[in-house]
Every structure is written in structure tokens, then in C-alpha cells.
Amino acid sequence: MSYFPRADDFALAPGYDYTPAGPNDFIFNHDTLQTVPPIDNTLSDTPSFHNDFDDIRPFSSPNKTYIFSTKYEKFHVTPHHRAGYNKIYNFRRLKSFFFELVDHLPDTNQLQLKIYTNDYHMSSNPINHDSTSRLPNFKFQISKQLTHFFSTQKVIPRKLQEKFFTLIRKKLLERLDFIRSRAQKKDKNNHMTKTFFNFLYKKYRFYFGIYLPCNHTHTIGLLPNTTATCSIPVPFTMSHDRHACIIHHKNLVLYCISKDNKIPDFSRCKTFKDFHASRLYNRWTKKKFHQNFSNRLGISFTTSYHAYNPNVVATKGFDFIYGKSYGNLQFTPSSSPKVKKRQEARFNALIRHTFHNAKLDDNALPDDKLHVARHHKLLFQENQSFITPIKHLRYKKRFVVPTKGYYTFPIPFHKPRIVPVPAIVEPICNDSSVAPTPTANSISPVNTNIWENVPEHYIPLIPPYDIYEGGRFNQPSRGKIRKKNLQPLAVGSDGWLAFMKVIYDEYVSRTKHLQEKINAGIQWETTPDQGEYRRNLCSAIMQVTDHIHEYEMKLLEISSSVPPELPVITGPIKNSERKKREKRHLQKLKEFERKKQEDTEILEVLRRWVRNDENIFYMNYYKKDYSLAYQPCAIMDDRPLKRRARDNGNLDTHYGYHVDKKVCILSDSKDLENSSSTRTT
Template identity: 85%
Template sequence: MFYFPRANDFALAPGYDYTPAGPDDFIFNHDTSQTVPPTEDILLDTPSFHNDFDDIRPFSSLNKNYIFSTKYEKFHVTPHHRAGYNKIYNFRRSKSFFFELVDHLPDTNQLQLKIYTNDYHMSSNPINHDSTSRLPNFKFQISKQLTHFFSTQKVIPRRLQEKFFTHIRKKLLERLDFIRSRAQKKDKNNHMTKTFFNFSYKKYRFYFGIYLPCNHTHTVGLLPNTTATCSIPVPFTMSHHRHACIIHHKNLVLYCISKDNKIPDSSLCKTFKDFHASHLYNRWTKKKIYQNFSNRLGISFTTSYHAYSTNVIATKGLDFIYGKKYGNLQFTPSSSPKVKKRQEARFNALVRHTFHNTKLDDNALTDDKLQAARRHKLLFQENQRFTTPIKHLRYKKKFVEPSKGCYTFPIPFPESTTVSVPVTVETICNVSSVASTSHGNPISPANINNWENVPEHYIPLIPQSAIYEGGRLNQPSRMKVWKKKLQPLAVGSDGWLAHMKEIYDHHESMTEYQQGKIDAGIQWETTPDQGEYRRDLCDLIMQVTNNKHDYEMKL
């Protein structure tokens, strides 16, 4: 028979010793004044897990029943900024419920547990409960408070309360361990641990958490000497028992984390600048190539370090020592169609945002787009490459070749002069190779068209304009061809055939894609676009069904 679990179902095991709280114990309701309510208390310093909460409370008795009550306590705050962790104070679109836990006997005859909430529709009438222990453990207290919550709320149906009851109680016990672990730390940092967790059912949103009062004093009324202790629940806790509500955030003691870089003990450098420069020099000499992935955008690219030539420093006056090279962009989308669609949408939005900030439209020149992408360190084409200078490490003088004796760290020039050759080839792209052939041998075999090497399936796809080096998506503009006197690739050469292979592969992929849309439209008896959408949706449903079937088979 289906029934709603009640807290009476959880009995306690007697016979455990009671350990009083010490001076360093974690205080839940810490207050040095005499205005602390009787229910405010401290938690034991002994670490425990929620699986052991059944057997950590004293005063067990199987022959006598003790009565305690649970009730709602309303709270309200006036500040309007309720974003981030302050969302627990929002009462229009969500409701908050913070469970107060007691771990020592109060001075009153009867124990009273409170649920602090900002839902003013909840009844404030207390509900009595029976217990065989004079001081129930945390699991029993939370069970009774959840019983009170489910018996007064009107949102979650009764048929689902059993599952949510166990789930919420487990999360609250885990949150209690998190809070105690963070508050007892002695670290001098500003890391925060939330005292609540999110819970939603259909369109209803709840925030369940452990009640931790603010305990900051504030003035009450017009008289400056009249003060009171704030009892509003706090959204987070920090090390050294630091916490505050939204009103008293400014009263928190925050540690100033120094941003000064420290030199490792194993290094012989005297300053961090020397250590950083030596580190970059080692990476440059080893020619390390780093592979970078972005699962959010579904792309991958490589980065490496490049040293500027002394000719650039002496002639152009650039004082940058190193630069960072970006390239080899590859699209690595997810296998899930839904995730792949989101990745493509994010990447396209990033490209549009970058060009919009530089006031470029879709019809802008390719050179302008590449320049804007280089300025914003954006890779949007597969054959795109650029180098950005590392601005925080520079030479001391401009228009002068650097000397080794002027620096306390190793510099890449002029000792390693052979490195400038590949850098020149990369920065000028194809100009060096074309210029050498044009001036030395203007009628070289590389510039003679050879139609015999052209495959037949490439001929219908040959573009009317000339083909230059750089790939299908990185062809130079007419202005760049005129300024740098670029020479087109000869028909039938290796570069020309590689370019045509890219065009042919792109044409085949687009043809296959369009044919797939047409077939989907015929299969679903609708337009190609709607057919593609229904096919992808059907594939997604089948994938989810197969995963569910595999999971059930494992069980």
C-alpha cells in the first residue's frame, strides 16, 4: 500500500554517550550577547556523515516519550539586489525553506524546531511530535520538519512525496556536512559554500537549506544604543565561521589575496620577470605546440611561441620579444545533434559579436575580417593563422639590435639567427616563395600550366578567378595581390591540386547534405527543412531509447 513516510518511522538506538561541546566547536547560532534565543545552539566538532546521524544523540529512552514541536518562522529583507546566492531572498518566483537544527538541550521544558521561510502563506501554527529521545538527532529533526513541510504545502502531490521526502532529507544532511567542513577551516581565503540547494517541481521553485543565522548586530529604532541580533538566514558560509545575510555583507572580514607572483624555490632567478622570461625562452627553444579544446564551442586549435627577428626590432622599432601563434583550427562538434546545434550557435554568435564590435558586416572584405579577428584573437577559418605579441615582456631599446649583456635573462637573438627564416616565411605567407621564383627565374616550371594533371571531376568546379596559396577560405583580396604582386598557382601544380581538392570535398559534402534533406522531406512528406528537423528529432529519440534500454539491461 502506498503511503507517505512520516518521521515516526525512524526510531533511535539507545546507549550512546554524550560528549559536550568544546570551545572550538562549530557554532550554528553563534552570538556572544545575552539575546540568543533558546533554540540557538552549537554543533559538535566531531566530524560525522549523514549515514551515522541515526546514532549520535544521547538521552535515549524506550519507556518514555518526549514531545517537541515544529513551526514556521517568517523572514523578510528589503534590499532589491537578489541575484546569485542572494536569490534565496526572492519571494515572488521562488520560496525558501531553511531548517533549524538543535544539538543541545534548551533551557525551556519543550524543544521547538523552526523552519525559516519567506512564504507568508504558510501557517504559523506549531505541530507537536513525539520522540523517544529527549534530544533527537539531526536526521530525526529533519524528518519531522519535512513532515511539517509536506503536510502544509499544496504544490507537490501526495503520490510523489515519498520520493522527494527521501531525496530532500539526504541533500540536507549532505549540506550540513559541507557547511560544517567549510566553517571549521582555517584557510585565509574567501571561498564560499552555499547553505542551500535548488529544488524545482514543474514551474515551482524551492530553496532548501540549513538555517545559519546572520548574528550581526544592528540598530533598532531611533535610539543609537538600542541594538539587536540579526536572525535572517545566510546564503553562504566561509572559513573561520564567517557568514552574513544580504544586509550585512559589508560587515564581513575578507582576506586580501596578494597577486604578487612567487618564484619557485628550485629556480635561481632573483625576480619573477627573469623567471617568466626564462620560462618562455625554454618553451620557444623546445618548439612546444599546445593543443587547445573548447567543448562549449566545439573547436580545437594549437598555440605556440614565436620570437621576433632582430631585423624587425632594428628597422620597425617593435620592442616585443615573443609572440603567441594561433592556428590549425578544427571543428570538433559533439556526437549528439542537440549539443552540436548549440555549439554551432555559440560559435556563430561569437563570430558575429566580434565583427559587430569592429563595425563589419557580412559583405566586408576578407582582409578586414582577418585583421579584426587577429585583434580579438579569434579563429573562424580552418586555414587561418596569426601571431599576437606578448606585451608584458619587451626589449629595453627600440631601433637597436639587442645585446645579451643588457639583460639578466636569456634572449632568443642574436645567438639564434637561424630562427628568423621560418618566421619570415610564416609572416609573409606566400610572398617569399613567389618573389624568389619571379626575380630569379620568372619562367620556372612551377608557373607553367599543366592540364594533363587535372582530374576530370575537377574541371566543372574550377573557379573563374585565379587561385593563390592560402587555402579555399583564405584567398587574398585584389588589393593584396596588387600591393604584394602575388603570382597565382599554376594549373596542375601540387598547390593548385590541393586547393581544388578542398573545393571538390566541400562540393561533395554540400551535395550530400542537400540530398539528405530532400530524402528526408520525401520520407516525411513535407519540405526538405521540415524533413531534416523531423529526422534529427527521430534520431535523438531513438538514441535516448537505446540508452534507456541498455541501462535497464545492465540492471
């Protein structure tokens, strides 16, 4: 049997004392109601921030043995967002183990260490350990907790446990130093230090870490006065001892230090969203440009912030407040020929990769390439520019002009542009009837059509009437046009192109839907409307059938499962062997009950799916108000070759009578020879 070295195999250092933790000291379990029992010699504990824990042994007694236990404590969270550092809460593909460390004596008579895990297959039975110290040091606690882990897991073989034991213990002690160093800092920043590290063995994933409780209060049940302290492990810690679990991340206090002195202070903003919106507003009003360089690709470009017109929110329902503008692409290759060659290769590979994922070849239309490049925020031409919306800052209501009173941060409001209509200057004729010479300041017409800006696919869709400002669904009436003397938009202008884009998008959507209906009619060999109806009906029926099949299979599996029986023993047998068989039988029964409970929960979920599908199917196809009689597309096609019930002899047994068989008279001997059987009248 391999021997794991103990962390406290040493003599007590002379002059070492222990004092209780003060209010500014970092305590792992954050239990401030601890009391240190009186002892003969008052000792003081000085925390160490290095991995050498062999010189600390508090409360040691060579003639007395203290007993403490280790056990598993299960935790579970409900939020679904489990990416990044929140991956420790995912229990399907990986397992997390957080080791609780105690740095002060508890009120109970026996010290109990817990390993917080999301693996519900681990046994919750505690295991006792012996120690010559009343309060073992951290290295000894981690050693015993790792011993408990390796004795209960069934993945890592025994021949590799000693190697991984030393490695994991070393990583945990290092992680302990990282957590202490970060939590005790007084810096006003949002730098994070993870409380865990990854450990992989073949296809199995483990996350080992130091347990830090969330300690945020939350309400229990329906009563608002009933609160409890959250004990879920946290994935990170920050300065000023700030940490929280996935449920209480929004309760953390974040510091915002800006490099721009003109940006308002964070203390004046109620939330971080207000600060972010105020900063964007200031950068937009100052028309601040940022020059971006990429030495890896050998390019540079500029970015700035663009504010969308609030009128677009009322007309089109476009609720984005700001957008980011990209443009002014310039190639700035390196002076070294080798580096320049690599930069060009990377840039060309990026362009090929972007267009290949969008399924565009080299012969694709330029408009399609520009659309894909805008979607992926790619600049590949010097004269290219586009604006992408900032999606995490939006207006609260669509199709309504924004009001400043609804927001706690400044909103960009554009002043209405007034286009002055130039007065027609009539030439003044004198008595000599001499025409005046044209002046240099000649008046130009208000609208100038620019047909060069009109794409080819817009030309067949141009409406026969004039287009005015206001969007697709907010065109002014004739009376308003005549009363206010409104001027139509010039062909090729920005507003005119935006109007035509809405018309073109509607045309593409309508054409696509019509083509899908035609394809469904061809597939079902009927009209497009009936083909679409049958396709949707078939999809609904297949979904209901699949769920019913899964439910019936799971029900059959549960009903056919039988509990394991204790094998019958014939002949004499030892008591030890009998106990081993009974223990194995008891384990099989527990495993059977656990699996039966899981199958019952799965069966209940499948039953709910079947009920929901049946209700949806009834509402859409069998309800009186939406029955097949009220849907013309549900009427079946006329089938003149279909055999009716009165002509179908296969249904004679169903109706209880038989139709007389037809009489066949054979008049020629050749018919008798050629017939396979003799028929009589």
C-alpha cells in the same frame, strides 16, 4: 497513510555520554548563553560527519514522551542585487526553506524548531510532535520539519510526497555534513560552500537548506546605541566559520594569497580595493605580460596592463585608471587533423556569432568589425590589438588632474614628454668656398604627416587650423603657442587621431539627433522642431494616461469586490457539516482580507505614480516659467481650412441660438425630380 521512518528507532548505545559544546565546537544557532539542565547521568555528544545518524540517540527515555513543535518563520531583505548565491532572497519566482537544527538543549521548557522561509502565504501556526528523546537527533528533526512542510504546501501531490521526502531529507543531511566540514576548516582561503540546494517540480522552484544565522550586529532606528543581531539565513559558509547574509557581505574578512612575491602583503592594505590597485600598479610598472592559450579554439594571445594618461581625465573626463591590452594573436592548432578541424569550426562559429548579434554581415566595413570585436573582447586577426578599460577601478573626480593625496594606493603618473626642438645647423663656409659634405647624422623635421593612418571619414571633418596637444576643449591660445614655441601635432599621429575621433563622435551624435527631429517632423507633418516637441509631449501624455488608467481599474476592482457571505442553510444539518462550512467561510474571509490588503498597497503605489507624472507634466508644460507661450516650437501651425466657431453650426446649441438656414429656390422641374426631398421657401 504512509509512514515516514523515524531516525531514532533504535536502542541507546552503551557507554554514550553527552557534554556541552565547547567554545571551538561548531554550533548552528550560535547561542552561547545555553545551559544544560542537570540530569542523572551526564552524557557526551560526539559529532558525526557521515549520513548514518542512526547510532546516536541522546536523552532517550522509553517510558516518557516529550513534545516539541515546528513552525514557519518569515524573513525578508531589502537589497535588490539577488543574483548568484543571493537568489535565495528572491521571493517572486521561487521560494526558500531553511531548516533550523538544534544540537543543544534550550532554556525553554519546550523545544521549538523553525523553518525560515520567504513565502508569506505559509501559515505561522505551530504543529506539535512527539518524541521519546528530550533532544532529537538531526535526522528526526529534519523528518518532522519536512512533514510540516508537506502538510502545508499545495504544489506537490500526495502520491509523490513520500518519494520526494526521502530525497530531500538525504540531500539535507549531506548538506549538513558539507557545512560542518567547511565551517570547521582552518584554511586561509575564500572557498565557499552553499547552505542550500535546488529543487524543481514542473514550473515551481524551491531552495532547501540548513539554517545558519548571519549573527552580524546592526543598528536599529535612529539611536546609534540600539543594536540587534541579524537572524537572516546565509547562502554560504567559509572556513573559520565565516558567513554573512546579503546585507553584511562587506563585513566578511577575506584572505588574499598572491602567487607573485613582489606584490605587497594584504596586511599592509586597509581594504581589498587597495590590494587590487597595488597589484595592478606593480604589474604595470614591471610590464608583465601573460600568455593565454585556448586549446578549445586553437589560439594563443598575450595580455598586459596599460595605464591611461592622467591628462585625459582633466581634458576628456575619462576616469579609468587602467586598461587591459589584448594582442599578438597566433593560431596554434592541434597536430591531430580531427581536433584541428573542430578547433577551426569553433573559432569561426564564435566570429559569426559575435558579428551576427551586432547585426553585421560579411560585407561590413572593417572599422565596424574592429569596433564590435573590441566591445566583445574578440581577437580574430593576427595584427589586431585593442585596449579595454578596467571599469571597477576609477579616479574619484573627472576633469581634474588626479592628486596622490586623495588615494590610499599608488597611482600611475606619467612623466611629461619633452619633445626637443632640434637646432638648425648652418653650414660653415671656409675661405675656399667649398661646400661641406653632408654628414650621416642629418636633422629630420619634428613633425612628419602620416596620411596613411587617417581614415576616410575623418577627411571631410579636418579643421582648417592646426591641432595641438591638450584635447578637444583644452587647445592652447595663440599667445601661448608663440611664447612657448609649441609645435602642432602631426597628421596621423596618435594624439591627432584622438582629437579627430572626438570631433567625429560629436558629428555622429549631432547628425543622429537632427535625423530624429526630421523624422518626427515628417511623422507629424510639420517642422522638425515642432515635430520633436509634439513627439515628446505625446509620450508624456501617454505615460500619464496609462498610469491613470491602471489606477482607475485597480480602484474599480477594489470597490467592486465584496466579502464572501456565509451561505444560508435550509433544513436540518449536522454539527460537523456546519463547522466545516464555517471553517471554509473563515478561510475565504482571511483570503479576501489578505487580497484586499495587497490591492490597497498596489493602489497606493499607482497613486504615487499618477502624482509624480502630473507634477512632472506640470513642471515641463504648464508652469509659468516654462509655459507654452515661452516655447516657439509649441505654437500650432496655421490651418486655413479649419472651421471657426462662428461658422460652425454644430455649436449653435452651445451658444443658445440658431443660425437661419440658407434658402434654396428650385427653378427647374428637373431639379424637383432629381431632388431627394421637397424644399420650401
